[in-house]
Amino acid sequence: MKYLFSPSLMCMNLIKLNEQISVLNSKADFLHVDIMDGHFVKNITLSPFFIEQIKSYVNIPIDAHLMVENPGDYIEICEKSGASFITIHAETINREAFRIIDRIKSHGLMVGIALNPATPISEIKHYINKIDKITIMTVDPGFAGQPFIPEVLEKIRDLKRLKDDNNYNYLIEADGSCNKNTFQVLKDAGCKVFVLGSSGLFNLSDDLGKAWEIMIGNFNG
Template identity: 50%
Template sequence: MNKMPLIAPSLMCMDLTKLAEQIEFFDDKVGYYHVDIMDGHFVPNLTLSPFFVSQLKKISTAPMDCHLMVTNPEQYVDMLAEAGAAMFSFHAETVNGKAFRLIEDVRKKGMQVGVVLNPETRLQDVEIYLKHIDKVTLMTVDPGFAGQSFVPEVVDKIRQFREFREQHQLEFQIEIDGSCNKKTFSTLLAAGADVLIVGTSGLFNNHPELSVAWGMMMDDIKVAALEVA
């Protein structure tokens, strides 16, 4: 059987009125919590925050990966380190001229480093610092909003990153953000995905009861893993 991917629930899609209850359910099941932080500038939306991370840290043990959809990610390093984030994932499109300095700063603060690429951003744009990265997140939708349509052109890019990793003997994880669901699981796993971010279409809309929704999702992923084994 093909190796099962890690699962990262997108917390902007959860029912925040049931935060403690849902985190208790997730905590021993997930690879990461995916925490979207948006500034209303890099993307025209506002979601979670460093304060949310600090509150989540009080009730959770699973690592938190913070996805910085912000114009100036360097402004969030200290806040997220103090809040308890495990990984700091910046957008490649925001760090030209400061990527190496940012990566060094994030590591000094005790966090792992991730880089996120919009659908049209190329491997070549981040190749120079990939050896310093713990996780590459490939967006299969435009950033900023849940529930968008899958961009199929990204599948070839997943394969490119997998092949680059093998050729250069690197160890970064390949994570997918956007439209990870029953229709796309097998395609993403076959291309080389290690981590799947699941939101409305892949998890939360499966069923009103979270335990049932999770079971349905895991069944779908197991079927997909068998298909690509």
């Protein structure tokens, strides 16, 4: 299996923005941009404007992860800014899930659905066939550096079984505390995409190219 890596840009060193974006553009599979509104999670990080600023410097897909209470307000602006994926939380859309998913697809974008650690797969069962990527939050969302929640591994295994049994096409992604201590259990459970944050990538070395090589060594064991 080919595994995919999606560095979380909220964890990068913004003083070295040009240098780090250049490194990631040559090595990563996606770029993960967390957009928070201070309500759904008690933090505010990046924005669609940030996507617009980096888009012309990269040629890999950008995933806009909407940790916001009203994701419908962000769809068109994220599309115009240059996002390829829009990942929205099931906890925020289930009153109008089909409408929002269809809006995202109407712009030619890929649809991701994120599930918080305590949110069951049953919340998305009626539209799981329409999803391109399912992001399992392996920490409670909002802040970098939180401890891994091992109870989510059962949910990842269940998603893998559902995918295999029904020939679904969604990618299974883990977001939160993906690092040398958790890579193997996440792989064994069925993850294909790994969101890399502070512990998994950015804090491994001041030289991001070197940090990437350390991460790959950790990933491969």
